Amino acid sequence: MDNIAGTKSSLTWAVHISVALLVALWLFPTVGLLVSSFRTSDQIATSGWWKAAFPSEQNLIIRADGPELQVQEGDLYVIEGDLFEPGIEVTVSVYGVSSRAINSFVAGEMGGLTKGGDIIVSSGGHYRMTNTEPFTGSRGQRIFVTAITPPEFTLANYQNVLFDPDNREGMMKAFINTLTVTIPATIIPILVAAFAAYALAWMDFPGRALLVAAVVGLLVVPLQLALIPLLKFHNEIGIGKGYVGVWLAHTGFGLPLAIYLLRNYMVGLPRDIIENARVDGASEFQIFVKIILPLSFPALASFAIFQFLWTWNDLLVALVFLIDSTGDTTVMTKQIVELLGTRGGNWEILATSAFVSIAVPLAVFFSMQKYLVRGLLAGSVK
Numbered sequence: 321m322d323n324i325a326g327t328k329s330s331l332t333w334a335v336h337i338s339v340a341l342l343v344a345l346w347l348f349p350t351v352g353l354l355v356s357s358f359r360t361s362d363q364i365a366t367s368g369w370w371k372a373a374f375p376s377e378q379n380l381i382i383r384a385d386g387p388e389l390q391v392q393e394g395d396l397y398v399i400e401g402d403l404f405e406p407g408i409e410v411t412v413s414v415y416g417v418s419s420r421a422i423n424s425f426v427a428g429e430m431g432g433l434t435k436g437g438d439i440i441v442s443s444g445g446h447y448r449m450t451n452t453e454p455f456t457g458s459r460g461q462r463i464f465v466t467a468i469t470p471p472e473f474t475l476a477n478y479q480n481v482l483f484d485p486d487n488r489e490g491m492m493k494a495f496i497n498t499l500t501v502t503i504p505a506t507i508i509p510i511l512v513a514a515f516a517a518y519a520l521a522w523m524d525f526p527g528r529a530l531l532v533a534a535v536v537g538l539l540v541v542p543l544q545l546a547l548i549p550l551l552k553f554h555n556e557i558g559i560g561k562g563y564v565g566v567w568l569a570h571t572g573f574g575l576p577l578a579i580y581l582l583r584n585y586m587v588g589l590p591r592d593i594i595e596n597a598r599v600d601g602a603s604e605f606q607i608f609v610k611i612i613l614p615l616s617f618p619a620l621a622s623f624a625i626f627q628f629l630w631t632w633n634d635l636l637v638a639l640v641f642l643i644d645s646t647g648d649t650t651v652m653t654k655q656i657v658e659l660l661g662t663r664g665g666n667w668e669i670l671a672t673s674a675f676v677s678i679a680v681p682l683a684v685f686f687s688m689q690k691y692l693v694r695g696l697l698a699g700s701v702k
Contacts, residue, residue, distance in 0.1 A: 513578030
């Protein structure tokens with residue numbers, strides 16, 4: 321009875337569980353990037369993002385005040401201060417003054433300095449160093465502490481990644497470069513494909529069936545197969561190292577799918593509307609602009625989503641057609657790859673850069689997802 325139309329399948333629970341698992345597998349990394357992008361490097365190194373809302377134990381290296389701040393109390397020279405900012409509830413368990421023994425002393429216990437003198441660090445982070453001789457040196461003593469710190473979230477990572485011009489992680493220029501590549505590379509193929517799809521769907525001319533077959537055949541041509549020949553052609557005509565070359569490359573690689581989707585959708589539009597427009601004296605261009613394009617908006621939006629996501633996340637085409645040693649045309653995917661090579665230990669910078677990179681595609685997808693299925697199913701039902 322489960323196979324009879326209109327009856328509910330007994331495997332519905334399996335479908336629901338599968339969908340929930342797929343959503344979880346997609347959602348967990350995204351949430352992890354978002355949470356990690358607001359955490360400090362010490363917190364990321366000591367605990368997972370799922371523990372971000374709870375206190376965590378961290379090994380910290382903090383430099384005390386320098387000798388220029390020492391004061392004399394009787395026969396002793398004293399340097400005194402706090403390891404943490406006022407108002408931060410931190411509990412120090414152990415501390416040390418050498419990287420080889422970071423847990424030499426228990427909080428509240430008197431310890432010895434390597435160059436003479438004593439030190440004591442309280443559980444609240446207050447330290448006091450004393451010596452019978454004046455402290456010397458250009459910098460303060462390094463203090464290694466193991467402490468339980470409260471959860472901390474900061475916008476400094478985004479400030480560093482997007483707006484700080486003095487660091488190598490600045491991605492605002494790469495963000496703008498990616499928009500410069502993505503927007504024209506999405507609009508141009510839509511415009512060209514819309515005209516071609518209308519001609520293949522509603523205009524009679526010799527060889528139309530062969531052109532449709534050629535479009536279907538081009539869908540299976542590997543992108544990598546055409547990269548080098550296309551790059552040589554672009555170099556010969558002088559557009560191989562700039563935005564024009566990458567726009568045309570994305571247009572050429574995206575046109576087969578665009579024409580295929582739009583033609584299937586346009587074929588399914590009511591013929592009576594188009595015939596009545598022709599009887600009323602409308603030209604083919606007027607029919608296309610005033611009737612076909614408004615009715616084909618779901619298919620146009622569906623392809624726009626695919627093309628935008630593909631172009632925004634592209635690395636291969638950008639590496640081949642945006643050859644620039646100065647970095648003026650570096651896109652975000654290439655910038656993140658460079659960060660992986662040069663700043664592999666700064667996970668807070670990598671997480672923030674990655675989330676900035678996926679934020680725009682997520683916004684585009686969720687704002688236009690209702691058109692996605694309608695465009696993909698175009699022409700499947702008559």
